[in-house]
Amino acid sequence: MADPAGTGPDYADLLPVARQAVAIARGIVREHAPRSVGTKGDRDVVTDVDLAVEEAVRSFLARETPEVGFLGEEHGRSGGTADEQPWWVLDPVDGTANLACGIPLCAVSLGLVSGARAALAAIDLPFLGAEYTAVAGKGAFCGGERIHVPGSDAPTDAVVSIGDFAVGEGAAARNRVRLDLLDRLGARVRRVRMLGAAAIDLAWTAHGRLDGTVILANLPWDTAAGVLLVREAGGDVVDRDGSPHSVDSSATIALAPGLRTYLMAEVRRAYGIR
Incomplete structure (x- = not known):
């Protein structure tokens, strides 16, 4: 290409x-x-x-x-x-x-x-x-x-959205990670939101209305356009292991750069990675 x-x-x-x-x-x-x-x-x-x-x-x-x-x-x-x-x-x-x-x-x-x-x-x-x-x-x-991502660096000031719960085969195991992450974020950040539309999660992160979004899935029609918006607005977008996001990634985590250390640590803990 x-x-x-x-x-x-x-x-x-x-x-x-x-x-x-x-x-x-x-x-x-x-x-x-x-x-x-x-x-x-x-x-x-x-x-x-x-x-x-x-x-x-x-x-x-x-x-x-x-x-x-x-x-x-x-x-x-x-x-x-x-x-x-x-x-x-x-x-x-x-x-x-x-x-x-x-x-x-x-x-x-x-x-x-x-x-x-x-x-x-x-x-x-x-x-x-x-x-x-x-x-x-x-x-x-x-x-x-x-538009630009926010300059957030304090978790207690952050509003973070979470992608929808998984459905279908294997959903129970995948949702245990989501539930653990909700519990961890809910105990620290200002607010957690679940909007039900990945494109809005990503667009509003780019626009500074959200400080980050954690979508533990990556369907290209859901995420490709929004990922570019966040990157062009100065944000980070990574896979669940912290590697740069691509259409082949397993998750879509977009955030203000100042929150990366905190948020990625919580994602690793939710997956049981220490």
Whole structure:
């Protein structure tokens, strides 16, 4: 794949395309309340709105960028492989369970991935009137305003979000780690939040509304765009072992740099690593 920092395509030229794609998605989400809610696994829901957004965005991007591959949460990959070319990755509605219940915490998350990292990001919060964008090396923005992670370094002043509990096979064992981490953080930080949408967790960490987020999973449609936002806003994003985050990581931990020592120590303890 082309290197966005090297001699490959100028991915910044694709930002208007990405913004138009999420604008299409925003219109669908805002104008159509879910009429049907189905399941695609243990407590994993999908609505007709998710499907409509993915179909519309996939079709739009296929017309505008036929040379770029596509991976969507609902219908998988089309048009090439990650080893040959950049690829769009879309979560049509991150926070579907919230949307289905009428809770306005949901997001459309679109990233352009090159190699193992996102090179471009566009995240829209349809019901909150916020659009987040980033291009690798060019900063992170909410609307036209440049955003930055907070300068937090005291755990007692920090607001930290936690990703959703695991579902499906093996969920009990994985959730023991989450419960232990909740207990540890709850005893020290100012507040713990569970928003139900990884894209919002990451966007709000980039925007300084959260001091960090611990998502003990890494689905590229959930995290790729938000990870770039945090990095471009000056934050750290790592795997559970502290290594730099990539699309192959097992967890997504984004935080203000001043909290890294504390938060990663708590993650290690929750996993039983001393």
